[in-house]
Amino acid sequence: MLQLKNIVKDYMIGDSTQKVLKGVSINFRANEFVSILGPSGSGKTTLLNIIGGLDQYTTGDLIINGVSTQKYKDSDWDLYRNKSIGFVFQSYNLIPHQTVLANVELALTLAGVSKSERRRRATEVLTKVGLADHLHKKPNQMSGGQMQRVAIARALINNPEILLADEPTGALDTETSVQIMELLKEIARDKLVIMVTHNPELAEQYSTRIIRLLDGRIQDDTSPLEIVQTPSSEKEEKGRHVSMSFLTALSLSFNNLKTKKGRTILTAFAGSIGIIGIAMILSLSSGMREYINQVQEDTLSSYPITIAQQGIDLLSTRQQHIDTLLNMSGEEEHETDKIYQGGYAADILQLASVKLSDNNLAQFKSFLESKDGQVIKDQTNAIQYGYDLDLQIYKSDTQDGMIKVNPSPLLETEQSQMMNEELGSAVGMSSTGIWTEMIDNQELLFGQYDLIAGAWPQNFNEVVVVVDDSNEISDMTLYALGLKDVEEYKEIQAAVEEGVAIDYDKYPKQSYTYDDILKQEFKLVLNSDYYEKVGDTWVDRTADETYLSTLISEKSIPIQVVGIIRPNKEAVATTISGTVAYRRDLIDYVIEKINQSEIVQEQKANATINVFTNQPFATGEFTTQEELLSQLTDEQKMMLAALPESEQVNYLKAYADTLSASYDNNLQLLGARDLNKPATISLYLKDFSSRETVTQAIEQYNEDQQKAGHDSNTIEYTDMVGLMTSSMTSIIDMITYLLIGFVSISLVVSSIMIGIITYISVLERTKEIGILRSMGASKRDISRVFNAETVIVGFAAGMIGIGVTYLLNIPINSIISHLSGVNNLAALPLGGAIVLVVISVILTMIAGLIPSRLASKKDPVIALRAE
Structure with missing residues (x-):
């Protein structure tokens, strides 16, 4: 089942090479209890780590079920540890912020087992080791023996073929040690159990095979196994490796952060400072923009673009006036030794002779109500026809x-x-x-x-x-x-x-x-x-x-x-x-x-x-009263005579109008x-930006009429707000962008700080990294754990920032209302709030990329030794 062929392990220490294992060859049976004895520094733990896939041999070959591991990749070793190996450590190596049940379930989580199945199997194996009543305790609430039982349960949860125990009784008293050894002996009935120990008495009492190491070489093997087999280069298929889900990473990180609530809250609040600044700016600028839009809409509702039966393009006339003034301003270069003429009188006379032009409003109304006029309709609040x-x-x-x-x-x-x-x-x-x-x-x-x-x-x-x-x-x-x-x-x-x-x-x-x-x-x-x-x-x-x-x-x-x-x-x-x-x-x-x-x-x-x-x-006018009276009928003359003298003149005047x-x-x-021939057409624009679209559409209409040979259908109009522009909105936007730029510096600084805090967390959770790697977690899984931590901190920072902003908007709106009479000016849009939270999460994730990458590159063997 498991073969070691001439395994050599060298460590580089500075410029020198230290040989720890010097050609170790061992064959293991499918089920036996093997104890490896030897003094400190003999290579026992290194041998165990190589068997478990935590450490890699320098030369030689590790053969698993007849398959060589010389071409194994990281993912293959991860799969091997997850499916075939169970680790039991001297210091238990339980994750302190997880419950007993969660610690045991973790290996199944990495294997992609469903939640209900994980819970069932974890409960079953914990019951098997006598911990059915301690499922929801934290490791620090248990005795050493109980924690070691949890470690054994975690090692057994994936039903591995090999159980590796590194000094499993080293930190236990005699009575508890015996209990653990009895449990390992029972497990060895159908599994391969390899135990490293300094205690020869326990090894002699419980082991079925003892191997002694000295200076990296095998000195004695009480039950050697000879296998004549040519190893295959094909990789053993153990099933598809399912990496840790992001939800699991979030759960691990969230439970870890709960153990450091004070620091986490302070970090999140510090990270929220930049969010608060940007959110406040967005609140004010958004509210100001809404206010300006309302001002524009209300103002333009009082000053529509008016198209009458006779009109003049005031903007065009004004531009002509400006051009004329420019021509008179002396742009032509000349010496200053004489007095020169500026401009031409003809320009002024042309301006003075501007005439009204007739507008075919019936044609333009037809255009507005057609499909082509939809572009104008879309930019107006209403189109009003006057008669x-x-x-x-x-x-x-x-x-x-x-x-x-x-x-x-x-x-x-x-x-x-x-x-x-x-x-x-x-x-x-x-x-x-x-x-x-x-x-x-x-x-x-x-x-x-x-x-x-x-x-x-x-x-x-x-x-x-x-x-x-x-x-x-x-x-x-x-x-x-x-x-x-x-x-x-x-x-x-x-x-x-x-x-x-x-x-x-x-x-x-x-x-x-x-x-x-x-x-x-x-x-x-x-x-x-x-x-x-x-x-x-x-x-x-x-x-x-x-x-x-x-x-x-x-x-x-x-x-x-x-x-x-x-x-x-x-x-x-x-x-x-x-x-x-x-x-x-x-x-x-x-x-x-x-x-x-x-x-x-x-x-x-x-x-x-x-x-x-x-x-x-009549084709002429009646100039005398006699001429007018001669046109009256007898009945009209009688009606005229019945009226008071003061009203007879008005009657004759009205009748004269009738005759002419x-x-x-x-x-x-x-x-x-x-109804199809209005006297006026008023276009009530939505805002200043709509004005440009509408005026361009009118210009396009005029061009189309001219191209069709219908010059009489072109229109001129009066735009009372033609000189008004959207500069106010542009200024607000410019100020907003500048302020956001300045405040974003604090956001970047806070993100860097979160990156530093994440790196500190990596140092604090180094042993956890080793534990996860020993259970088959990949480097990507480790990165995901710390990325999840930055996501939580970033999300918390964003939510705190948004919450504080909404609270601050209350007094700010009160002050603005008192000073200016404008109500609810500061209002953070929901969309802006969501975007800011997303930005906070993204920035903290970016800040945590380097720490999380460093975490993923940690040597699992070294990580397990961290305190």
């Missing part, structure tokens, strides 16, 4: 008279218009009406506004009232909406015009409950319904109060206030510019109804006849619109 149509809205209660709330007559006075224009220029934007269309993006609206009462509109005829941050609505708006007495406004207006001091006590401020606002109802009148057909002509009834009253009460569309909203405190800008906001489908509904009206259908049926006169459209009207003007007056 230059004023909704004709009245207060529903007509008991005290008809109050028109949109367009409000109060805001159409010359003084009010002037005030609105001045206010608009003061804030850098045009004045807007009270009633306004909401952006078609509920998610964006929900982010910018808080619903404080009622609900968001769900139907086309439902609206919301918008209050400011203080739940206020301006008194001018309250007058215009009919919530305050209009006569009161007229009194104030008269007092202002006369220069009389205003008695504010006479006009106290009012407040309204949410229910007061929510019960408000308005009536929408179609533009086309203002006209009534009389005979063959259509007559304007806007001055007929009886007609209007009937129209409002019977033929109007009810508009209900269903909610009250307020700008969100965290919203930088908002999209709703008015006080009453309606849905997009209200405009669609009104346009559709107007287009279906009788008067519009009649006008469209004959584009040459004016429906208001039943005459062809055109087909297109009539449709415009009636409110007839083509």
